[in-house]
Amino acid sequence: MECFYQWYKDHNAVVTDPNVILSKSDLADPSSGYGLYALPDITDEGKSTKDRENDEGILLRIPKNAAFDINTIDAIIHDADMYTTPAQSERTLGKVKEAFKHLMENPKTEEFLSEATILAFYFLLFHFIKEDYEIPALFRQYLDNVLVVTEINNPITRPHEYIPLYRQYPTLLGDELVILYFTSYLENELGIDIEKSEKTIRQIYAAITSRTLEIPHEISEESNDFTTSTTLVPILDFINHSSEMPWCAFDVDRKSADIILKYKNLEPFRNNNNKQELFIQYSDIIEYTSFNFTYGFVPVVPDTSVCYFNLSLQRSLLDKRTRLYYKWFNINPVIQFYKEGIHGKWKINLTHEKFIELLLPFMKDSHIDEQGSWLYNPNAYNTFAEYHSKLDPDENIEDLRTLYRSNIRADEHSAGDIMHFPQLAWTLRYSEGERNVLKKRVSKSEAIDYIKELPEDDLEDTFEAFKKFLTEYANYRDQVIVKFVESIISVEDKDQKAGRQSFLDLCQVERAVLGNIQDIQVKMILEETTKSLDNVPLPPPINVSLDEEEEDIAPEFSEGDSNTNGDEPYDEDNFTDFLDEEYSMLSLFFNR
Incomplete structure (x- = not known):
């Protein structure tokens, strides 16, 4: 590695501070490999790097054409x-x-x-x-x-x-x-x-x-706007990450377009007689899953920092009612947790705009009978077939039923999170007045509007139902993790064992998240004034699969037939009091 370091500098007009060297990293993680270090002194001027003011504290300067993005690679190939x-x-x-x-x-x-x-x-x-x-x-x-x-x-x-x-x-x-x-x-x-x-x-x-790094490029000299390009930057990419000691930062020289590494904080280098490893932050915000998946380790965070964990729920551990509900409403089953520093407790990020969606299938309304707020129709394909036949009377209704039944069942059974049909499988039962219960097949936004208007007691009951679901999930998921980890550890393979720690560390973080779910107090959640948190993206819904795997649907949500009540004919009035309004939703679907 040292040979490449020197070769690359010599052949590409790379400028490094005389006190910057490449050496094996002192980090405990063996996969950290090499790192860049600053020596305490020994320069031509007899001054240490920490005291020098030349070149605005620049430690490393790499010409733009010596880094690899899609444009420079193409230029080099053609040269x-x-x-x-x-x-x-x-x-x-x-x-x-x-x-x-x-x-x-x-x-x-x-x-x-x-x-x-x-x-x-x-x-x-x-x-x-x-x-x-x-x-x-x-x-x-x-x-x-x-x-x-x-x-x-x-x-x-x-x-x-x-x-x-x-x-x-x-x-x-x-x-x-x-x-x-x-x-x-x-x-x-x-x-x-x-x-x-x-x-x-x-x-x-x-x-x-x-x-890779996202290297900024200015749009024009008169503007501060910029775009970024995904770039490999040799030598700069030897620098390891630290959230605790990010002494340096990389930037782009607007005049030359060179990529530069600069001191961000000189204090740690003052009065230091030993070589000091240089660090940057790979990400200002630490979300453990995405960080681990990209870089292959779990970072240490300062005790004053907020960090995040996106808990994407294992789909096969969801009860089928909840799984189908989330699918039809296109709800991404991911819960974002956060904690403050190493010793903080994991809490649900209530400020995330998507969190309220997760509560919908657990909605409680004290004005509704024991049937509950939601009614599922396993034969919703009839609604699509009936409406289609109204648009095209020449189509055979039984053929249409077969078509929609097949396509809807395929989506319901798929390993993905996406339904390719409007939400007409779930009916919201709600009260209007003291005794009048109405039925309506609503969109996700309509359901959210309704849950926001729940009385305080009903909202508390909704959270309690969600907590019960989440606690049961956490228990099952923890067992799955423990069992799998035990199975791979039992396999004696030195090569596999050496690089396994990153995976085990992530499992340990998730188990800590799952363990804190037990401590959630619903009343405290409802009364909590959450501090301002970062806008951390969630992983997207699953829309890809490695195979043609299918999920089983529990008996109460099985195939069904064209009748919902024994020998009674299929009747839309069993599921809605607003048929004409809902047909207008279907008109948008068919006229795409």
Whole structure:
């Protein structure tokens, strides 16, 4: 690694402070690898780095064209000076163009296309053709000395651990599909041996996704607006993360477009006679799951900082009523927790705009009988068929019933979170006056408006029902984690054991979250004035699958038939008092 560090500096006009060196990191995590350090003194001027004021505290300056984004890679590939002969340049360029053309012609490419996947494509291609084609030294040095050898312990390199427990996070499923796609593409394009090459593909892809930075670029000299590009920045990417000691920060020199590393805080370096490792923050906000999935470790946070955990509920542990409700209303079953510092307790982030949606299936209304607020219709396909037949009387009604029954059941049974139909399966029963109970099939926004108007006692009962559901889920989920962790630990494999800690650390954090659910006091939640929290995104709903898996539907929500009450004919009046109004919702669906 030291050889690459020196080679890269010498061949790319990289400027480093004389006191900045590369050395093995002192961090406890073995996968932290190398880091950049500042020496206490020894400069030409006899002053230590911490006391110098030259170049505004800049420690590292990397020319824009020595970093790798989709534009600089393309420029380097086309630069004939990067090859030993013009013939070699033309030969390699021809191969890259051909491979890229075939990539873009594949209709599946659009599903995975991003700046990061294009960077991965280039370096995977370079790796697998480097024995037969000349690759510019800048790429080959970085590929062989950094990307292929850097240890990454995240879901991409360790799917056998992460996928069984964390497949409810779409990022993991998406990365698995990218790996499958790259593997299939490279097999067809280059004839690689999948069995021998998959590990290398995972290694390079994981190294790239964990090392990229979003580098800002100004839109114009007169404006402070900027765009960002996903970029690999050699040497800068040796710097490790610390939320506790982020001494430095990277930026872009607006005059030269160079990427620079600067001191952010000089105090730790004053009166320090030992070399000091330099750190940046990979992210200002720590959300444990996304951070761990990207970088392959669980960061330590200062005791004064707020950190987050997006608890995406394991879909197979949801009771079927709740699962179907969340599907039909397109509710993402993710609960965001937060805590203040290492010793804080995990609490639900009540300020997140999506939290109230999770309460809807548990809504309690004291004016409603024991049937409850929600009525599920397992034969909602009849509603779609009836309306369709009104639009097109020539269609056979039984054929339409068969069609909608099949499509709706496919969505209900799928492993995804998305229903591709308007919400007409769930009826809200609500009171109007003291005795009059009305039925209406409502949208999510209408249901939210209703729950917001609940009396305080009913809202408390709703929270209690949600807490009961969440407590039962936490107990089951904790058992699942413990059982799975015990199963992988029991397998004696030194290679696997060495990189397993990142996964085990994440499991430990989740178990702490699950444990704090038991301590939730509903009355305290309702009275709590939550502090201002960061806007931390949730993982998206599941809309991809690694296979054609299906979920079982419990007997009370099974296939049903065209009759809902024995031999009585299907009657819309059993489910709504507002049929004409709801048909207008269907008109929007059919007129898309």
